[in-house]
Amino acid sequence: MKKTFYISLIFFCIIIFVSCHKTPKCDLAKNVTSSSINVIFKDSLSGKYLYDVSYPINNKDSLKILDPNGHPLFLLYSQQLIPNTSFRYWIINFGDVYIQQTDVNSFNTEICKRYIIQYGYNDYDTLKVCFKSTHIQCGSVFESLKVYYKNQLISTITNDTHSLITILKS
Numbered sequence: 001m002k003k004t005f006y007i008s009l010i011f012f013c014i015i016i017f018v019s020c021h022k023t024p025k026c027d028l029a030k031n032v033t034s035s036s037i038n039v040i041f042k043d044s045l046s047g048k049y050l051y052d053v054s055y056p057i058n059n060k061d062s063l064k065i066l067d068p069n070g071h072p073l074f075l076l077y078s079q080q081l082i083p084n085t086s087f088r089y090w091i092i093n094f095g096d097v098y099i100q101q102t103d104v105n106s107f108n109t110e111i112c113k114r115y116i117i118q119y120g121y122n123d124y125d126t127l128k129v130c131f132k133s134t135h136i137q138c139g140s141v142f143e144s145l146k147v148y149y150k151n152q153l154i155s156t157i158t159n160d161t162h163s164l165i166t167i168l169k170s
Contacts, residue, residue, distance in 0.1 A: 026138030035161040036095025044168035049089035053079055058119055065094045066116040106133040
């Protein structure tokens with residue numbers, strides 16, 4: 001009788017132990033393969049948004065962002081309300097910052113890339129983006145992601161996959 005009781009107790013303890021040690025659920029997994037940069041463009045002199053929805057200084061349809069190989073990136077646009085007004089401006093999103101075929105080494109060392117911003121026919125700027133990736137329990141993130149504009153650091157994020165930057169164009 002005691003033997004049956006102990007066997008039942010051990011079996012019960014094993015079931016409880018196994019059921020309590022489940023793998024954590026990743027509801028909002030992050031991954032560097034879906035990384036991006038959101039850009040707000042402003043005029044450095046007036047402080048106005050270059051891509052205002054109602055009264056733009058620049059035409060958003062003329063904007064191109066080229067990857068390090070000179071290929072145009074697909075741009076996503078979202079609107080944001082200008083503080084204390086009823087007007088809106090465009091936030092421009094581009095990515096992927098991390099490219100799986102070429103950037104695997106970013107898990108070992110920092111990688112830097114240059115992107116060309118083409119506002120119009122003869123109007124260019126460059127962004128330098130440097131990142132180091134790391135694995136986390138539910139995916140991967142940038143251990144650090146730094147964005148430089150005109151050789152000045154304008155953004156640093158850690159443990160994330162997206163960055164929001166503001167470019168003050170002169």
